[in-house]
Amino acid sequence: MHFRSSYWGLMAIVGLHVHAGVTVYNQIPFGQGTKTASAISSNFTPNAVGDTKQLTAPDLPSPLPPTQFTLQLGASNATQNGLSMPIPGTFYGFSVEMSVANQILGKNSSLLQVPFLNLMSLLTSRGGGVHIRVGGNTQETATMVGSLPNGTILQKAEVNTQITTQTPALLISPEMMFMMNNISTLVPGVKWYLGVPMNDTKNLRLQIAEVGETILGDNLMGLQVGNEPDLYGRHTFGGRSPDYSPQDYFNEFGMEMAGINADALIPVKNNIVGPSTTGDEWSPEVIFATGYLDAYASNLGFISVEKYPDDNCAAIFGGASAPKDAQTEFPKYLTHTAGASIISGFLNASKTAQSIGKPMLMFETNTASCGGFPGLSDSFGSALWGLDYGLTMAASNFSGALLHVSGGSVYYNPFTPPPTNQSAFHQWTVSPLFYATLIVAELLGPTNTAQVADLGANGADDNTPAYAIYENGAPVRVALFNYLTDPSGKAAYTASIKVDASVTQVKVKYLSAPSVAEKYNISWAGQNFGAPYGADGRLQGNLSVQTIACASGVCPVPVPAPGFALVSLTDNAYSEVNPDSVSTFSTTTSKTRGYNTATINPSVLATSNGHGGAGGKIMSGSTSKESVNGAAAVGAPWLSVVVAVALGVAVVGRRAFA
Ligand SMILES: *[C@@H]1O[C@H](CO)[C@@H](O)[C@H](O)[C@H]1NC(C)=O
Ligand SMILES: *[C@@H]1O[C@H](CO)[C@@H](O)[C@H](O)[C@H]1NC(C)=O
Ligand SMILES: *[C@@H]1O[C@H](CO)[C@@H](O)[C@H](O)[C@H]1NC(C)=O
Ligand SMILES: *[C@@H]1O[C@H](CO)[C@@H](O)[C@H](O)[C@H]1NC(C)=O
Ligand SMILES: *[C@@H]1O[C@H](CO)[C@@H](O)[C@H](O)[C@H]1NC(C)=O
Ligand SMILES: *[C@@H]1O[C@H](CO)[C@@H](O)[C@H](O)[C@H]1NC(C)=O
Ligand SMILES: *[C@@H]1O[C@H](CO)[C@@H](O)[C@H](O)[C@H]1NC(C)=O
Ligand SMILES: *[C@@H]1O[C@H](CO)[C@@H](O)[C@H](O)[C@H]1NC(C)=O
Ligand SMILES: *[C@@H]1O[C@H](CO)[C@@H](O)[C@H](O)[C@H]1NC(C)=O
Ligand SMILES: *[C@@H]1O[C@H](CO)[C@@H](O)[C@H](O)[C@H]1NC(C)=O
Numbered sequence: 001m002h003f004r005s006s007y008w009g010l011m012a013i014v015g016l017h018v019h020a021g022v023t024v025y026n027q028i029p030f031g032q033g034t035k036t037a038s039a040i041s042s043n044f045t046p047n048a049v050g051d052t053k054q055l056t057a058p059d060l061p062s063p064l065p066p067t068q069f070t071l072q073l074g075a076s077n078a079t080q081n082g083l084s085m086p087i088p089g090t091f092y093g094f095s096v097e098m099s100v101a102n103q104i105l106g107k108n109s110s111l112l113q114v115p116f117l118n119l120m121s122l123l124t125s126r127g128g129g130v131h132i133r134v135g136g137n138t139q140e141t142a143t144m145v146g147s148l149p150n151g152t153i154l155q156k157a158e159v160n161t162q163i164t165t166q167t168p169a170l171l172i173s174p175e176m177m178f179m180m181n182n183i184s185t186l187v188p189g190v191k192w193y194l195g196v197p198m199n200d201t202k203n204l205r206l207q208i209a210e211v212g213e214t215i216l217g218d219n220l221m222g223l224q225v226g227n228e229p230d231l232y233g234r235h236t237f238g239g240r241s242p243d244y245s246p247q248d249y250f251n252e253f254g255m256e257m258a259g260i261n262a263d264a265l266i267p268v269k270n271n272i273v274g275p276s277t278t279g280d281e282w283s284p285e286v287i288f289a290t291g292y293l294d295a296y297a298s299n300l301g302f303i304s305v306e307k308y309p310d311d312n313c314a315a316i317f318g319g320a321s322a323p324k325d326a327q328t329e330f331p332k333y334l335t336h337t338a339g340a341s342i343i344s345g346f347l348n349a350s351k352t353a354q355s356i357g358k359p360m361l362m363f364e365t366n367t368a369s370c371g372g373f374p375g376l377s378d379s380f381g382s383a384l385w386g387l388d389y390g391l392t393m394a395a396s397n398f399s400g401a402l403l404h405v406s407g408g409s410v411y412y413n414p415f416t417p418p419p420t421n422q423s424a425f426h427q428w429t430v431s432p433l434f435y436a437t438l439i440v441a442e443l444l445g446p447t448n449t450a451q452v453a454d455l456g457a458n459g460a461d462d463n464t465p466a467y468a469i470y471e472n473g474a475p476v477r478v479a480l481f482n483y484l485t486d487p488s489g490k491a492a493y494t495a496s497i498k499v500d501a502s503v504t505q506v507k508v509k510y511l512s513a514p515s516v517a518e519k520y521n522i523s524w525a526g527q528n529f530g531a532p533y534g535a536d537g538r539l540q541g542n543l544s545v546q547t548i549a550c551a552s553g554v555c556p557v558p559v560p561a562p563g564f565a566l567v568s569l570t571d572n573a574y575s576e577v578n579p580d581s582v583s584t585f586s587t588t589t590s591k592t593r594g595y596n597t598a599t600i601n602p603s604v605l606a607t608s609n610g611h612g613g614a615g616g617k618i619m620s621g622s623t624s625k626e627s628v629n630g631a632a633a634v635g636a637p638w639l640s641v642v643v644a645v646a647l648g649v650a651v652v653g654r655r656a657f658a
Contacts, residue, residue: 047419048371048378048411049429049532055375055517057485057562058331064484065461067493070554075500077473082453085354087394089127089444090189092386092437094414095364095402098195099138099156099170101179103417104405108151109178115428117187117585118537119415122438124189125582128446133363133402134180135195135224140237142170142197144207151175172208177215184219187583191221193273193363193402198226199238201255210265222301224273224363225256230281246282249275250290257299271301276363278306284349293356303353304363309333309342312411313370326373333367334381334483334516336465339389343396350397359399365389366404367433372412378431381483381516382412384564386436388481391467394444394452403433418533427536430529432522435511439524439566442509442577443469443477457495464493464559475499476573477566484561485515491561499569501553507574508546508557511564538584545574 074080096104106112123130148155153176157169177194184190194212197205209223226249231237233244240248253274260266274296275287284305293300310332314323332338343350343362353360367377367385376382386403393401405413414434418426444450449472457466463484469477484491497506509525522528526544529535548555548567559565568574 048374048409048413049416049418051374051378051411052519053375054519055327055330055379057381057515057517058334060484060486060491061463064491065458065463065493067491068496069458069464069493070496070498071455071457071466071468071478072498073468073475073478075475077451077470080453080468080470080475082395082455083451083470084395084397084453085451086449087397087399087444087452088129088448089441089446089450090129090131090191091127091394091398091400091444092123092390092440093131093133093400093402094437095133095136095404097136097138097404097406098134098142098172099136099154100405100407101134101176102153103407103420104415105134105183106179108153108175109182110151112179112183112186113417113428114585115415115417115430115535115537117183119430119434120183120187120190121583121585122537122539123441124187125579126438126446126577127441127444128448129189129191130187131191131193131221131400131402133193133195133224134176135193135227136364136404137227138170139195139208139224140197140199140227142172142195142208143205144211145171145173147175148173153179174211174215177212181216181219184216186585191219192216193222193224194220195224195227196256198229198252198256201252204256204259206259206263206266209260210263213266213268220268220271222271222273223260224276224304225260226253226274227276227364228278228306229253229275230277230279234281246287246290249282249287250292250295253292253296257296260299269299272296272299273302273304273361273363274300276304276306279345283345284352288349288352293352297356300358302361303349303358304361305346305349306364307342307346307362308366308369309338310368310373311370312368312373315370324373326376329368329373330376330379330381330517333376333385336388336392336462336481336483338385339392342389343393343398347396354397360397362393362398362401364402364404366412368412371406371410374411375517375519377411377433378519379516380432380513380518380522380562383432383435383511383522384481384483384516384562386433387439387479387511387564388465390436390440391443391452391479392454394440394450395454395467403437415535415537422533426533427530429532430535430537432513432519434529435522435524439479439511439564442566443467443479445469445471445476445573445577447471447576449473458493466495471573475569477568478557480557480559480565480567482559482561482563483516485517486561487514489561492558492563493561494556494558497550497555497557497567497569499550499553499555503550503553503555503569505547505549506555506557507568507571508548509566509568510546510560511566512560513562516562536586538582545578 077083105116120130148171154170154172180192194208196209212220229249232240233242236242261269275292277284277287310329312324350360366372367382390401403414408416408419414431414437416429451470453468455466455468458464465481467479468475478497480495482493511524513522527539527541530540548557557565557567
């Protein structure tokens with residue numbers, strides 16, 4: 001069955017009305033994991049991408065850690081200590097604030113963001129898929145309507161910025177789900193979590209779940225019910241009292257589950273994501289003590305928590321708490337202990353989740369809430385932090401973690417579209433943090449057998465951590481970190497990796513920059529995504545991979561200060577996550593509709609282009625501007641899916657409508 005033909009039937013079944021003539025716009029600039037938003041102070045910077053402020057790398061420790069050490073790897077997963085359970089290559093995904101989905105993903109099902117498709121394609125080509133949540137604080141007051149004017153996917157209602165805890169009410173249309181499904185069609189492996197509102201359990205609004213399941217079918221991973229419920233009382237959110245308790249939450253969650261279980265339009269009942277606690281007010285154990293896991297066992301598909309290690313709320317919103325200084329915070333991120341301390345309160349819950357066979361997810365996280373810190377959240381150091389934090393979670397049996405993405409005014413975005421009024425001449429900005437997601441996908445690969453061990457490298461020195469990754473029981477890759485910045489080169493180290501004597505050489509890809517404070521001159525094995533506003537989502541530049549010879553099974557791998565090295569121990573370990581070709585989407589400028597649209601060449605979809613997406617010769621239209629070898633193309637981020645359909649790329653539904 002074709003989706004469109006059944007659209008009106010769906011609307012009739014779900015009982016939605018067409019919403020017309022809404023004139024409500026008020027962009028909340030910081031729609032992320034804090035609810036402490038109040039009036040925005042006058043000194044906030046609306047354009048994080050344009051902020052060139054760089055911090056200073058922390059001083060070197062004295063004495064320096066040893067610069068030569070050995071890493072002995074067990075010959076198989078039977079002899080290596082500390083290995084996790086199998087972790088999927090989809091580990092790192094994204095949490096897209098529902099209210100900015102129209103900036104990040106696309107305008108609607110017929111206008112998708114090309115750079116976004118390219119970035120997701122890079123990840124799926126390495127890790128086998130990407131999981132993306134559309135939700136956040138704004139899911140709680142979202143309401144699904146039958147349609148919005150001009151094929152729009154969402155509209156924000158008027159917000160009174162003087163009311164400190166008011167979250168913008170959001171109207172969304174089924175077009176949002178059509179758009180998400182089209183993204184999954186174009187980039188297979190992209191799957192979704194959707195947020196279902198829980199602000200009002202007396203009047204359940206389950207239409208997002210109904211329409212989401214109907215349209216997305218197998219592309220829907222799960223439905224999150226309740227976002228950071230341990231903060232509901234603190235913010236008296238949804239009219240709840242300040243002493244809102246875990247038992248109150250248990251009861252309300254039960255009302256949501258009862259509604260879902262009774263709803264024939266929600267055929268999948270066992271994909272619920274909860275409890276999504278921050279641990280600030282209630283640990284997972286406090287919630288589990290209510291009987292939550294048993295009572296909702298048939299509904300819960302995933303056990304979730306959400307955590308930011310820090311916040312920059314005072315700088316952005318003013319208010320009671322003391323402002324924090326990014327330079328002072330910076331060193332806290334540049335140490336192996338950073339990740340472990342974020343999840344320390346969730347390790348027991350991770351064991352519990354494993355024992356009941358449900359994946360443990362860090363459902364929303366990033367460097368710091370309230371937009372992150374200037375110079376920190378967008379530094380090379382944030383890439384090292386994200387890599388180390390991700391691997392710490394994986395080694396601790398978390399199956400996934402979603403980095404939050406918000407609007408253009410935040411510093412922590414892994415990628416950011418240009419402001420709407422600049423999309424004709426600016427492209428996207430890919431931030432250092434995106435490399436963490438790319439590299440974790442390369443480390444874990446597509447086999448779903450990856451097991452991760454923290455090697456306690458160099459006497460467990462916090463400046464020089466290392467991990468081993470095993471696949472199908474055998475060691476395949478090693479991750480080496482150096483958090484120190486030392487232009488003199490004295491803090492560079494060499495790790496001697498001891499493996500089977502049959503290994504005669506290893507391939508090494510470096511993530512490099514001159515300093516942990518660097519924001520722009522960052523290279524992943526010779527490639528990058530271009531300057532701010534210069535990314536179309538494909539890697540630019542020539543790939544540069546080092547081959548290092550091993551002697552008697554000892555492979556000496558140098559790591560600069562700062563730096564990160566991904567060591568592939570076998571040819572297959574390298575080739576399975578470094579595909580010769582990646583499906584890419586290209587942009588052409590055609591002003592037919594008053595804005596730039598993009599077209600895709602059918603051969604691009606059918607086959608793919610050049611190595612790692614760089615230097616590909618994929619373009620169709622003569623007006624296209626390729627981004628080849630660092631020369632960033634300008635313009636045209638939108639992909640017109642209409643064109644794809646005209647070329648025969650239309651999809652049919654996976655699931656008949658009930
Ligand atoms: C819909 O599009 C038309 C034509 O571009 C425009 O005049 C109208 O204002 C739009 N309506 C809304 C609600 O955006
Ligand atoms: C998507 O939005 C564009 C521009 O607002 C509009 O012309 C188009 O009809 C919309 N597509 C759908 C499927 O509604
Ligand atoms: C995109 O979504 C529309 C529904 O809005 C559907 O008709 C079309 O076939 C989809 N195109 C692709 C390429 O999935
Ligand atoms: C929940 O959100 C909806 C949509 O914004 C709103 O109409 C309703 O009043 C809210 N309910 C409560 C209890 O706050
Ligand atoms: C670990 O979790 C289990 C199950 O929820 C609980 O019984 C136990 O008390 C927890 N241990 C700690 C130290 O929190
Ligand atoms: C992760 O799971 C594996 C396999 O069950 C177990 O051996 C290991 O101790 C767990 N690690 C942590 C940190 O809980
Ligand atoms: C885009 O809009 C912003 C905010 O309204 C304005 O300050 C800026 O000058 C505009 N830029 C362009 C290129 O139109
Ligand atoms: C070792 O890896 C194999 C293949 O992935 C797996 O079946 C087995 O359970 C693993 N054993 C341990 C002890 O992790
Ligand atoms: C960029 O960083 C590299 C080290 O990662 C350094 O060798 C190179 O000189 C830097 N380039 C510029 C233009 O600063
Ligand atoms: C990439 O390699 C090609 C061919 O060797 C060369 O012409 C080009 O200048 C290189 N590009 C960069 C950015 O180094």
